[in-house]
Amino acid sequence: MQVYLDNAATTKMDKVVADIMQTYFIDKYANPSSIHQKGEEVYNDVEKAKDKVAKILNAKAQDLIFTGSASEANNFIIKGVVRANKDKGNHIIVSEIEHPCVLGPAKELVKEGFKVTYAPVDKKGRIKMSELKDMISEDTVLVSIMTANNEIGTIQNIKKIAKLVKKSGAYFHTDAVQAVPYLELDVKDLGVDFLTLSAHKFHGPKGVGMAYIDRSVKINPLISGGEQNYSLRAGTLDVAGIVGFSKALELAYKNREKKIEKIRELRDYFLEQVKKNIKDVHLNGHEKFRLENNLNLRFNGIEGEAILMDLFNQGICVSTGSACSAKNLRTSYVLQALKINSDYLNSNVRFSLSKNTTKAELDYTVKKLKETVARLRSFSPIK
Numbered sequence: 001m002q003v004y005l006d007n008a009a010t011t012k013m014d015k016v017v018a019d020i021m022q023t024y025f026i027d028k029y030a031n032p033s034s035i036h037q038k039g040e041e042v043y044n045d046v047e048k049a050k051d052k053v054a055k056i057l058n059a060k061a062q063d064l065i066f067t068g069s070a071s072e073a074n075n076f077i078i079k080g081v082v083r084a085n086k087d088k089g090n091h092i093i094v095s096e097i098e099h100p101c102v103l104g105p106a107k108e109l110v111k112e113g114f115k116v117t118y119a120p121v122d123k124k125g126r127i128k129m130s131e132l133k134d135m136i137s138e139d140t141v142l143v144s145i146m147t148a149n150n151e152i153g154t155i156q157n158i159k160k161i162a163k164l165v166k167k168s169g170a171y172f173h174t175d176a177v178q179a180v181p182y183l184e185l186d187v188k189d190l191g192v193d194f195l196t197l198s199a200h201k202f203h204g205p206k207g208v209g210m211a212y213i214d215r216s217v218k219i220n221p222l223i224s225g226g227e228q229n230y231s232l233r234a235g236t237l238d239v240a241g242i243v244g245f246s247k248a249l250e251l252a253y254k255n256r257e258k259k260i261e262k263i264r265e266l267r268d269y270f271l272e273q274v275k276k277n278i279k280d281v282h283l284n285g286h287e288k289f290r291l292e293n294n295l296n297l298r299f300n301g302i303e304g305e306a307i308l309m310d311l312f313n314q315g316i317c318v319s320t321g322s323a324c325s326a327k328n329l330r331t332s333y334v335l336q337a338l339k340i341n342s343d344y345l346n347s348n349v350r351f352s353l354s355k356n357t358t359k360a361e362l363d364y365t366v367k368k369l370k371e372t373v374a375r376l377r378s379f380s381p382i383k
């Protein structure tokens with residue numbers, strides 16, 4: 001049996017999304033910036049696709065900039081906003097458990113004279129609000145805190161954080177890449193100035209990200225040299241990608257409640273079965289404020305990497321942390337931020353489900369996991 005439980009890394013594209021995208025490679029191939037009829041036809045399709053996304057996010061279509069990834073969108077927002085608003089100050093706050101594509105640009109900005117402070121989280125991965133409050137100063141230009149963490153699935157109270165940040169006069173960005181379809185992403189209700197998404201995390205195409213930006217805020221372009229995207233990101237529009245993104249997002253939010261209820265039930269069933277069959281297993285992150293598709297588990301006494309390899313040999317795909325760090329065996333900085341006992345920092349496995357996950361797949365995984373853990377523990381020096 002083949003089981004894919006690495007949906008936080010990426011998801012399988014929906015067939016309808018792939019079919020729609022195909023149209024724009026073969027038939028409707030004109031450049032949306034061309035002024036002839038074929039170009040205009042494609043331009044209109046892009047506009048319709050953007051309108052659909054805007055409606056779901058309760059944003060304006062002109063506030064959406066499609067990019068080549070969420071990593072690009074995060075770089076664009078973080079660098080673009082602080083560089084354009086130097087008159088407001090030189091201080092940035094990011095949480096210590098942000099994705100590397102937020103931590104990276106923040107670090108780069110230090111070389112340009114900006115100050116970066118890292119907002120700490122508690123043992124379950126939630127932002128310590130009073131510490132965040134104390135960090136914000138008159139010089140703070142931008143605060144970036146992710147909606148939900150990719151490794152441990154912990155969800156932040158973005159509405160509350162945005163309110164606190166906005167009250168101080170700073171701008172607020174949230175990386176919501178892992179949140180679709182698990183949370184409603186109404187940018188007005190959340191009170192965010194900037195938000196990032198990535199299509200491949202919700203059964204859309206890889207290589208298509210999106211930056212929601214409140215256009216009343218000054219922002220520098222990341223790629224200049226063309227008038228596309230209101231001169232904020234030059235380059236011929238990725239028509240197939242934008243249409244694919246839009247369709248995938250529309251499908252993600254269709255019957256959302258029912259879909260996530262099913263995923264939650266399966267995840268809870270899986271956890272119950274794992275605990276029933278395997279001793280000394282602990283949940284990392286928050287039991288309540290966590291994404292419905294995420295289970296990050298700690299198997300004391302054995303290496304997560306060894307579990308991963310063993311499961312892979314039995315047809316099961318899981319992960320030890322984020323996809324970006326999976327190939328270099330670094331200890332997870334996210335788990336370190338939770339102050340987990342250092343003996344257990346490398347004993348973790350992330351299981352991430354999707355709407356395609358079945359009970360039979362989970363039963364098979366529990367069976368194989370039980371055998372794997374028993375075998376590895378039998379020769380583990382750590383008891």
Ligand SMILES: Cc1ncc(COP(=O)(O)O)c(C=O)c1O
Pocket residue numbers: 008009068069070071072099101146148149150175177178198199207208209322323324
């Ligand atoms: C929270 C988070 N932000 C950003 C990204 C980067 O997304 P992309 O692959 O589109 O660059 C990821 C992907 O792993 C993620 O999980």
